[in-house]
Amino acid sequence: MRRTLTGLALPDGALVVVACSGGADSLALAAATAFVAPRLGLRAGAFVVDHGLQPGSDTVAAQAAAKVRELGLDPVEVTRAQVRPAGGGPEEAARAARYAALEAAAALHTASVVLLGHTRDDQAEQVLLGLARGSGARSLAGMPPARGLFARPLLEVSRAQTEAVCATLGVVPWRDPHNSDPTYARVRARRAVAALDADLGPGVAAALARSAELLRDDADLLDELAAQARAALGPDPVGAAALAALAPALRRRVWRLLAAQAGAGSVSSVQVGQLDALVVRWRGQGPVDLPGGVVVTRQGDRIQLTSAGCAARAPVR
DSSP, X not given: OHHHHHHTTOOTTOEEEEXXXXXXXXXXXXXXXXXXXXXXXXXXXXXXXXXXXXXXXXXXXXXXXXXXXXXXXXXXXXXXXXXXXXXXXXXXXXXXXXXXXXXXXXHHHTOSEEEOOOOHHHHHHHHHHHHHHTOOHHHHTOSOSEETTEEOTTXXXXXXXXXXXXXXXXXXXXXXXXGGOTTSHHHHHHHHHHHHHHHHOTTHHXXXXXXXXXXXXXHHHHHHHHHHHHHHTOSSOOBHHXXXXXXXXXXXXXXXXXXXXXXXXXXXXHHHHHHHHHHHSOSSOOOEEEGGGEEEEEETTEEEEEOTTOSSOOOOO
């Protein structure tokens, strides 16, 4: 915790806020923040997000707020998330709503950072889900320790340790019934990690989290090289031959950059493979449709991305 807050180089008096669900992980994080932040000249508060997805969620949120106040955090705010259906399913919809609510609350209170209670076990489950999706190194890199407004100080801490902290403090955490519902992919991943731990021996979760850390360094470097490769293509229309000359790991990332610049949403690994076929297995095939209404075609040696809102779009530059 101290290393995380020190590394963020926050100014004296900055507000550090814990996103608290009332579960063991976030309560342990709240307790640690209440202890460490003042010693670094920082203020410590908490946001409790009520997703409104379960009966009595407002009561659970109020109880969580009361607990973090007792731990010494101030300000403490309960904020209601607006969960809307999304293409990624209920988990993705709840996650998007939660982050939007946290960002809005942080802006209102001028918070410098929002701390999230993801543990080493959560990281292992994230890596396992990435393996199941076959999404490549970036997905297997798991959750970053910090990105933008958010930081995760507990990625080297186990779930058992956060439970032990709560027991020591005499704090009774809330048990989310969704955490035992196999309808959710993260619950199935949690069970799978536990089964692997039992079959292969203890330490699987730690090993998966450690692999994520190593892969994150690799993915960061490849992303930087891909950005340089994209810039090196220059202002002229992107040519198929120039793309084909890139190493596959860079070319796949350049495709994602091109898609993002054209306004496409999240591009799957299957779609990246279809894009790649336009330059490495070109047989005159038809266009590739991407999220956001972006269409990618090849005309001679030129790769053209056209958005749904444009009847014609200039070749990518």
